[in-house]
Amino acid sequence: MWTDPKITARDVGVHGDRAELEALEDRLQSFVADIADARIDESDEHESTREYVRRLADADFLRYVAPAAHGGAHAQVRSTPLCLIRQWLARHSGALDTAFVMQGLGSNPVNLGGSDALAAALLPRVVRGEAICAFALTEPDAGSDVSGMQTTAHPHGDGVRLEGEKCWISNAGVADSYVVFAREGVQPEGEKPSFGAFWVPGDAPGLSVEPMQVIAPHPIGRVKFDGVVVPGAHRLGEPGKGLRIALANLDVFRVTVGAAALGLADRALAETTAHLKTRVQFGKPLAKQQGLRFALADVATDHVASQLLVYRAAGARDRGHASPDQAAMAKLHATESAQRTIDRAVQSFGGRGVTVGEAVERLYREVRALRIYEGTSEIQKLVIARSML
Numbered sequence: 599m600w601t602d603p604k605i606t607a608r609d610v611g612v613h614g615d616r617a618e619l620e621a622l623e624d625r626l627q628s629f630v631a632d633i634a635d636a637r638i639d640e641s642d643e644h645e646s647t648r649e650y651v652r653r654l655a656d657a658d659f660l661r662y663v664a665p666a667a668h669g670g671a672h673a674q675v676r677s678t679p680l681c682l683i684r685q686w687l688a689r690h691s692g693a694l695d696t697a698f699v700m701q702g703l704g705s706n707p708v709n710l711g712g713s714d715a716l717a718a719a720l721l722p723r724v725v726r727g728e729a730i731c732a733f734a735l736t737e738p739d740a741g742s743d744v745s746g747m748q749t750t751a752h753p754h755g756d757g758v759r760l761e762g763e764k765c766w767i768s769n770a771g772v773a774d775s776y777v778v779f780a781r782e783g784v785q786p787e788g789e790k791p792s793f794g795a796f797w798v799p800g801d802a803p804g805l806s807v808e809p810m811q812v813i814a815p816h817p818i819g820r821v822k823f824d825g826v827v828v829p830g831a832h833r834l835g836e837p838g839k840g841l842r843i844a845l846a847n848l849d850v851f852r853v854t855v856g857a858a859a860l861g862l863a864d865r866a867l868a869e870t871t872a873h874l875k876t877r878v879q880f881g882k883p884l885a886k887q888q889g890l891r892f893a894l895a896d897v898a899t900d901h902v903a904s905q906l907l908v909y910r911a912a913g914a915r916d917r918g919h920a921s922p923d924q925a926a927m928a929k930l931h932a933t934e935s936a937q938r939t940i941d942r943a944v945q946s947f948g949g950r951g952v953t954v955g956e957a958v959e960r961l962y963r964e965v966r967a968l969r970i971y972e973g974t975s976e977i978q979k980l981v982i983a984r985s986m987l
């Protein structure tokens with residue numbers, strides 16, 4: 599049943615316009631088949647990101663990352679279609695999924711806190727695939743605890759001047775648009791720091807990028823701000839309230855990380871079942887071994903539980919009943935269970951499972967970062983426990 603491409607819209611009680619979501623899945627199915635045929639080389643991460651963004655825009659999927667007022671599909675950005683899209687794209691490629699989601703994660707803060715003029719200038723270009731986006735929050739000393747941020751916004755004219763460094767920034771170097779968070783003002787001893795949010799174009803003087811490499815194809819790097827001047831019109835939200843925008847943005851997208859994990863696990867399950875049916879050892883297919891059947895049943899059950907959690911959290915948010923613990927449970931369970939499912943897939947493939955070029959070997963590398971970015975599994979547990987206590 600996980601090989602049934604319609605499981606998400608038909609069987610999981612997805613909130614939203616059912617006909618629209620099923621039509622979206624039909625389009626995703628043929629899009630992913632075309633992308634597979636195109637065999638896009640991901641070794642040049644910038645080039646493949648540009649190509650993926652162009653194709654996603656041509657196929658109209660980027661309309662789901664912006665509100666209708668700026669060329670988007672719905673009055674407000676909805677989590678359920680974002681989840682469906684990520685699940686489908688991740689079945690094919692983690693890099694394709696990243697190219698899609700960064701258009702939303704990197705531009706939605708402008709929707710949430712930018713002026714009408716800034717939103718009108720940027721968001722239609724994002725939907726058309728003309729502007730590639732990045733979201734710059736993490737720093738060398740500020741990961742799970744973003745309040746350790748050292749990048750500083752010094753007053754400058756009607757705006758600010760940015761000094762500091764961000765790291766592990768997806769799309770660093772290929773992005774045309776950066777949303778940057780920075781410490782503001784000087785805090786008196788004992789007072790909590792305050793942070794601002796700012797929009798910065800990729801070609802701003804003083805902005806430079808140093809590429810980083812992670813274990814799976816992913817355009818990523820350090821972004822340095824050496825006196826980058828940001829006019830007042832490019833501030834997002836009120837002074838000192840930038841972290842609210844960062845957190846509101848993560849509220850929209852956190853559950854979609856769970857959906858990407860579902861996509862990777864879907865692919866692993868499909869690869870595993872096909873392999874178990876065809877690989878013969880001890881005179882019969884591996885699928886006849888009860889031990890392997892039990893393992894398959896365990897990961898399949900885990901997977902469907904993840905699916906229910908992801909679409910429950912996405913639907914609740916779209917109905918205006920979002921709760922942080924629902925998204926946290928969805929991300930936690932879906933990413934952890936996808937890791938187990940993919941590890942099981944690699945084991946079922948034996949030596950082939952760790953051979954470079956095999957689908958399950960790629961999935962094994964692609965899934966790992968999902969338990970880390972947009973809040974590690976441990977941070978999701980803190981969110982869940984906080985809501986209980």
Ligand SMILES: Cc1cc2nc3c(=O)[nH]c(=O)nc-3n(C[C@H](O)[C@H](O)[C@H](O)COP(=O)(O)OP(=O)(O)OC[C@H]3O[C@@H](n4cnc5c(N)ncnc54)[C@H](O)[C@@H]3O)c2cc1C
Nearest residue numbers: 733734735736741742766767768967970971972973974976
């Ligand atoms: C592929 C990838 C893409 C990324 N893209 C972006 C991006 O586009 N923009 C961006 O801003 N950032 C991005 N990040 C950064 C990511 O969000 C951070 O890596 C993440 O928030 C964790 O921060 P850290 O790496 O500093 O780990 P740390 O915060 O140092 O954590 C290290 C370990 O300690 C655990 N830990 C920390 N605090 C606690 C606690 N209180 N209780 C229990 N355990 C704890 C963590 O769970 C983790 O296991 C990306 C990261 C990766 C790997």
